[in-house]
Amino acid sequence: MTGGEQSAAPSAAPVLLRTEGRAAHITLNRPKALNALNHDMIRRIDEALSVWEHDPAVETVVITGAGERGLCAGGDIRAVHDDARDGDGTASAAFWRDEYHLNARIARYPKPYVAVMDGIVMGGGVGVSAHGSVRVVTERSRIAMPETGIGFVPDIGGTHLLARAPGELGTHLALTGTQIGAADALLCGLADHYLPSAALPAFLDDLAGTPVRDALVRHEQPPPPGRLAEQRAWIDACYAAGTVEEIVRRLLADGGPEAKETAETLLTRSPTALKVTLAAVRRARRLGSLERVLDQEYRVSCAALSTPDLVEGVRAQIIDKDRAPRWSPATLAEVGDADVERFFAPLGDRELGLAGPGTYPQGG
Template sequence: MSGNEDTVLAAVEGRTGRITLNRPRALNALTHEMVHRIAAALAAWEHDPAVETVVITGAGERGLCAGGDIRGIYEDARGGGDASAAFWRDEYRLNARIARYPKPYVALMDGIVMGGGVGVSAHGSVRIVTEHSRIAMPETGIGFVPDVGGTYLLALAPGQLGTHLALTGTAVGAADALLCGLADHFVPAHRLPELSEALAVREVTDVLPAFVGEAPPGELGAHQEWIDHCHAADTVEEIVHRLLGSGAPEAKAAAESMLAKSPTALKVTLAALREARGLGPLEAVLEQEYRVSCAALSAPDLVEGIRAQVIDKDRTPRWTPATLTEVTDDDVARFFAPLGDRELTLATGDSPQEVPW
């Protein structure tokens, strides 16, 4: 393979269809072409009796996937283009397909797994983390909102842990990913090659027990009391107020982290999470996320956030509006407005064939 095809390697090894994200210098960040190639591999293997299990992993030593191609989104948003909306449309369809895939879909969530990387892994049926795993939805730091089904996953986390992770963008390790329902099993990183070899000759249910272990201790459980109390507030302003007044140093740090992020993104994220809890299946939440993501393209904070964090790297974004109190209910509602004939519509059901492609 050559050119763009090299960015995703798809091969059958024994009983396993293996997908390798292959942009290690970019921490395997997803491009539109990569989404197409993952989808094509899943389509080819879905009805292939020789393929019993799908395994997705990332090339290099740093992680599975750091997210979407942020620089590409930046250029598209600056130019008023529609490439990002087209990318998200296919990416969210892929997320839904992974969730409905009829064969075991094993995600090796070793190293960094963020944003779009969560989308191609945490909707799988077998999600494996290691002592190196760092999993996050850090979108509010670039003026964006958790997507790829992230608001669905975080809304399902115990108590207010998902709200905390969404607003602060905090990266969690293996134990906390398991606690939050973002992963299923812990396997030591050095055993992943052996696990992959075993999956090529035996079924997942036969293989896993010999590899699964206990994750190193996490951090969130010890803080859940103040996390649940503070993040249960009705507004972002009240959440910050409770965090600052809780007396816990970690809560104060969470408030300070939030106050450095896009005020608009924080308010839209809280609204999206609360709405996701009542929407039902993943597909309905992805449809909502598509509206929010498309609205973000024409809002000032996404371009400014990427500029400050990724392009110029001055780490001093100038948000518009600059404070939480300046972000009105109408500002937030605009992100959820119907898109008319541009809506993303995903069918739901128990069969992946019911998801339109």
């Protein structure tokens, strides 16, 4: 993993590792799957970070995605679907355990961790990038946490990141799964720097012999305008409500076309996932540390494996692609407080445990 070394048959490996000068590079290498993460990829990234953390020749770590479409479209949700439908959920739980540990490690990594968030960056792709210390977006960036559309709940520290966004912007993004571009990612705290995609090759070349900050000064530019800043008024007013039902009511009563369209979008999402997501984001604000939030997300993700909406959502959006999920329960009114609360129930000896024993406040 040092001195430019790669493993045998690197073109077939799901993660490519190399060093160029002072920079070590991780390339997610499943372009046909939009670099979706599987368990082997998580392990390979973690092993590389272990080596490079203690290698004095490595000053900076960089993560990019192979192909032209994006960094990473998320985790291998088809495998999670199959495990939830046909298995006992242990494979998915093991995958998430290692993935969330990796997310926490990236956030605490002692060397600059440069995430090139070019193109599509969703779900697990956010997890291996937006926790980094240097997060670069381009005019091609399309960033989202789209989990409610497949009957799931934002994870990989996503509720931690979105809970820290200004006002209720994070709540809006968590519930709707809306894709955002560079300026909005900067506004929401999901990214730090904008570079035009044409500047990326020169920027990455500079990292071989130049400190990250100096390389950024050479290439960073102001981003094209975003959309969320001008939508803050209605987003903050509507999403400050205490329930998803009231959020929808406020959106419909707002009178603006964007608010109405947002309400219509929410009503296509899993009612259970919406209510659990709202609770998760609100609790994440109180939990504080990323580790505590990841512990909570692990509880929520494991609980989702036993719900019908995850299997049905992936079927409708990913497998059959009929875009017509049959949610159960089918309406917000049918999802009670107890249905939501069970997602946050302690797991006993199966807890993720990143925050340490006894540090998770019961009841959120």
